[in-house]
Amino acid sequence: MAVAHSVPLVAGNAVTGLPHPPEPDDGEVARRFAAGDERALAWAYERWGPQLYGLAVRALGAGPDAEDVLQQSFVSAWNGRAGYRPDAGPLPAWLVGICRHRIADAWVRRERQRRESDAALSSARLQPTGDVDAGLDTAVTDRVLVIAELERLGQPQRGILELAFFEDLTHAQIAERTGIPLGTVKSHIRRSLERLRSRLEVDGAALHS
Amino acid sequence: MQHCTREELALAALSEPLTPDQDAHLASCGACSAEVGSLRRGVDTLTALPRPATAPAVLPPPAVWSAIAAATGVSATPRPEVLAASAAAGGAPGAPPPPAPTAAAPRPPADPPVDELALRRRARRRWLAAVAASLAVGIVVGASGAALVGRSDDAVTVAAAGLSPYGGSDASGEAVLRVRDDESRVLDVRLTVRPTGGDYFEVWLLDPASQRMIALGVLDGGQTALPVPDGVDTSVFRTVDVSREAVDGDPAHSAFSIARGEL
Numbered sequence: 001m002a003v004a005h006s007v008p009l010v011a012g013n014a015v016t017g018l019p020h021p022p023e024p025d026d027g028e029v030a031r032r033f034a035a036g037d038e039r040a041l042a043w044a045y046e047r048w049g050p051q052l053y054g055l056a057v058r059a060l061g062a063g064p065d066a067e068d069v070l071q072q073s074f075v076s077a078w079n080g081r082a083g084y085r086p087d088a089g090p091l092p093a094w095l096v097g098i099c100r101h102r103i104a105d106a107w108v109r110r111e112r113q114r115r116e117s118d119a120a121l122s123s124a125r126l127q128p129t130g131d132v133d134a135g136l137d138t139a140v141t142d143r144v145l146v147i148a149e150l151e152r153l154g155q156p157q158r159g160i161l162e163l164a165f166f167e168d169l170t171h172a173q174i175a176e177r178t179g180i181p182l183g184t185v186k187s188h189i190r191r192s193l194e195r196l197r198s199r200l201e202v203d204g205a206a207l208h209s
Numbered sequence: 210m211q212h213c214t215r216e217e218l219a220l221a222a223l224s225e226p227l228t229p230d231q232d233a234h235l236a237s238c239g240a241c242s243a244e245v246g247s248l249r250r251g252v253d254t255l256t257a258l259p260r261p262a263t264a265p266a267v268l269p270p271p272a273v274w275s276a277i278a279a280a281t282g283v284s285a286t287p288r289p290e291v292l293a294a295s296a297a298a299g300g301a302p303g304a305p306p307p308p309a310p311t312a313a314a315p316r317p318p319a320d321p322p323v324d325e326l327a328l329r330r331r332a333r334r335r336w337l338a339a340v341a342a343s344l345a346v347g348i349v350v351g352a353s354g355a356a357l358v359g360r361s362d363d364a365v366t367v368a369a370a371g372l373s374p375y376g377g378s379d380a381s382g383e384a385v386l387r388v389r390d391d392e393s394r395v396l397d398v399r400l401t402v403r404p405t406g407g408d409y410f411e412v413w414l415l416d417p418a419s420q421r422m423i424a425l426g427v428l429d430g431g432q433t434a435l436p437v438p439d440g441v442d443t444s445v446f447r448t449v450d451v452s453r454e455a456v457d458g459d460p461a462h463s464a465f466s467i468a469r470g471e472l
Binding site: 038039041042043045046047048049050051053054055056057058059062067070071074075078079100103139142143146147150154156157161164165166170171180181183184186187188189190191193194195196197198199200202 | 215216218219220222223225247248250251252254255256257259264265270272273274277281283284285286287288291292295296367392418442443444
């Protein structure tokens with residue numbers, strides 16, 4: 001005979017395997033986070049902080065920049081929690097999106113510093129400074145634009161691209177995994193790539209001009 | 210041999226295998242291979258982004274949480290043993306974090322090394338589940354978006370635009386772009402006002418950069434579903450425009466727009 005519990009908490013935790021105390025599941029953490037329960041910020045940090053920090057370290061190298069990105073990501077997520085809707089997707093995916101933005105900001109900051117130090121070097125050598133006013137490094141702006149465009153894509157296009165790129169699935173595997181018809185997956189991929197292309201060609205050109 | 214479809218070219222840009230016939234055509238056709246090349250810039254950029262599946266989790270230094278707690282005023286604290294367990298669970302064995310760039314020459318991150326492919330194969334199931342879950346939600350949201358304009362077929366909503374009054378009108382409404390299983394597209398448009406005095410409303414897609422327009426059709430009875438021709442790139446022609454037209458036999462835009470919105 002099953003005992004009815006008044007508080008439906010999941011016992012145990014996929015991350016820690018610890019039996020005690022009962023841990024809220026990821027969905028419960030997300031709901032409490034959105035509701036402003038302070039414990040949920042600590043839970044979210046316990047569960048996803050190392051993964052976000054790993055992203056930042058991969059993008060920026062270990063050090064103060066990556067630490068700043070992690071700190072800013074959680075602070076903006078907490079301050080902006082009203083913008084998170086638990087019914088629109090998992091909390092960790094939302095946090096990753098915020099973290100990518102902070103990483104993009106850090107890339108731009110670094111690139112600006114690099115140009116400034118190049119400029120200082122050129123003027124010290126009394127060389128022409130034709131490059132000083134040039135736009136940001138193409139690879140950096142491309143990444144910043146792509147991150148912004150990913151956010152604009154909306155679902156299911158963004159999820160399909162994430163499965164293709166971040167999980168390395170083929171379009172057939174994506175269709176199988178999500179239940180979206182094969183032709184629709186192909187069509188979403190095509191449209192999303194074309195959209196990225198226009199964004200890079202149009203806005204990329206504007207940023208470099 | 211006919212040209213590859215745009216879907217096939219997009220898959221080729223992702224390095225997905227094509228049929229031998231398509232591969233042969235691609236190798237010999239300048240137009241098709243140029244199309245693949247032009248898509249590669251976005252593909253390469255996406256590939257270079259840090260992603261949860263390949264970036265090993267790393268235990269953050271304690272100072273980070275202290276700074277978060279100070280900035281948010283939150284007094285709850287993460288448990289060190291749980292944090293360490295998350296870092297260990299999310300780690301990719303044998304993949305040390307890359308060294309920090311030197312302060313003298315900060316550079317953007319290098320492209321992923323080739324051996325990262327092996328790491329990608331070990332993508333963590335948790336993230337896959339999370340992304341798949343968000344996709345399922347997206348589909349549900351898409352379905353409800355379609356329901357908004359009273360459609361019940363199983364086309365997927367890919368974009369939507371709120372239509373706001375334009376040019377001093379009081380017309381507003383919404384437009385929802387959907388893709389059917391056969392990949393044909395349809396734009397559902399709904400408007401709050403009806404034409405009066407013998408005029409009619411027409412729906413257009415506008416490229417805001419070039420101001421070029423494509424006529425989609427007549428908005429009849431306040432709500433209608435209009436097919437979007439194949440080949441119209443709605444990321445370029447992304448502004449939905451509704452015009453008031455006189456029955457004068459002139460097929461051009463009357464220049465009296467009453468509502469607009471961006472897809």
